[in-house]
Amino acid sequence: MNTALDPTGATAAYLAKLPKGAVETAAHYTQGSHWVLVIGKLAAVVACLIILRSGILPRIAAMTGSRNRQNFAVFATGFAALLLQALLLMPWTFYADLVRERSYGLSNLTTGAWLTQSFITAVAGALVGGLLFIPLYVIIRRAKQRWWMWSSALLALLIALATVFAPYAAGLFNRYEPLQPGVVHDVVTDLARQASLSGEEIVIYDGSKQTDRYTASVTGVGGTARIALSDTVMRDPVDIPAIRAVVAHEIGHYKHHHLLILAGAVALLSCIGLIMAAFAFPTALRLLGGGGVGGISDASGIPVLLAISAVFTLVTTPVVNTVMRLVERDADAYGLNLAREPDGAARALLATTSYRAPSPSRLEEVIFYDHPSIESRLRVAMEWKAAAQGR
Structure with missing residues (x-):
């Protein structure tokens, strides 16, 4: 008689x-x-x-010519603002995205x-x-005080499209x-058939060029699916149960349209x-010192909108992360029921420990984690295994 599995x-x-x-x-990497x-x-x-x-930015806008070229002025100003911001942030992103990642062995670039x-x-x-700022400023100029309402509808559409095609x-x-x-091709094909995926394409990509992270993805539009495996999952010894669990x-x-759910959540937050x-633009403009900006309809104030966006996305990080953890939980449950590989899932989870502390505090997980903690996901897998043994 088999001894019942203790999930804990x-x-x-x-x-x-x-x-x-x-x-x-x-833990050091995650908290950092x-x-x-x-x-x-x-x-x-x-x-x-x-x-x-x-x-x-006002000088760039002035160089574009007459008032009849407002849309081009908006594009030129938006392009310059975004490019200048990226260049100014380059030293920080160089450290954060490359130097720091290398120091933990997480970047191969x-x-x-x-x-x-x-x-x-x-x-x-x-x-x-720059192109997307054009319709935004057309709306701001024409809708006046209600610009945010019409812009919200535009932004929701753009976020949905970006999420699908990104x-x-x-x-x-x-x-x-x-x-x-x-x-590997056979087991992935078998999973696709069990999940009733139509017209699936199975590809492998050189993900190890950037990082050693153990990962895969499934994307698709119009009823077709592309299953993409990073070449990191193919390293010897190849763990077939882990690959089955990840895929x-x-x-x-x-299958559960999580990308669209996330897009909807982000769109709603973006509307807010x-x-x-x-409401915050005049105050933010004064605090940032944009004396030459004529108001929210002036594209020279794009950096003010970008600054407000940075603060807003930081403050709402726990909300976005909570939604993401919920869809990850749902995908975990689906994956366990489809692949029936709780131990493969456990080994795949352990492979992510290099960049995700396994047992954070509850507060840390709620605020900063966009996936459930490794410990909690392991427990779910072991609870599934115990339940399966009892059936």
């Missing part, structure tokens, strides 16, 4: 496999990341202050590759942002190719942020 004891047994030094390093988040937002506000007080990616991201972001932007920095036939979890995100921006 099984969870503790898995956590005991982690070297003490690795757990301490993970909280400060990186806060300092990054504050640095963004300081960058906005510098741009405003330099007076460069060369300095040249990081600079190239950062430049492409900054220019592309400035171009897209995963495909990864092709800018990584090479994707079909996963060759073999055991099943990601299929859960896809626009209302806040409408």
Whole structure:
């Protein structure tokens, strides 16, 4: 007769496999990341202050010509504001995204590759942002006091589109190719069929170029799904149960439309942020010292909006993280029921300890964690295993 599994004891047994030094390093990295988040937002506000007080944006707007070219002036001003902010933040992001990550063994990027990616991201972001500012300022000029209402509808649509198509932007920095036939291809195909995915495409990409993180994703539009595995999951010895668990979890995100749920939550928060921006703009403008800005309808005040956004996104971080933890819980449950690999899920979770402290305090988890803690997810997996043994 089999002895009933004790989920608490099984969870503790898995956590005991982690070297003490690795757990301490993970805790230092995770807690440091909280400060990186806060300092990054504050640095963004300081960058906005510098741009405003330099007076460069009104000069750029004036160089665009007559009032009949307002839309071009908005684009030029928005492009310049976003690009200047990225450049001013470059020393900080260089430390936070490369130097610090390297010090913990979490980045494989060369300095040249990081600079190239950062430049492409900054220019592309400035171009897209500059274009998106055009309809925003058209609405501000025409809707007057109710600009935030119409802008909210526009922003919600843009966030939904960005959320759906953003995963495909990864092709800018990584090479994707079909996963060759073999055991891994077979088990992933089997999971896709069990989940009733149609027209699935299974690819592998060179994720190890950036990081050693054990990861995969499932994306798709119009009823087709692309299952993408980082090459990090293929390193010897290949853990088939862990791969099954990870892919099943990601299929859960896809099947339950978690990207769209997250987009809806972010869109709702963004609408609240626009209302806040409408009321806070005069005060923020005065505090930042943008004396040459004629009001919220003046595109030279874009740095004020960016500063308000930085503060708002920092304050609402716990809200966004809570929504993300909820969808991660749901994907965990789906993945366990689909793959039926609780021990594979446990081993995959232990592989994330290098960048996520396994047992944070409840307050730390609520405020800063966008995934449930490793310890709590291990317990869920072991509870599922115990329940399965009893059936």
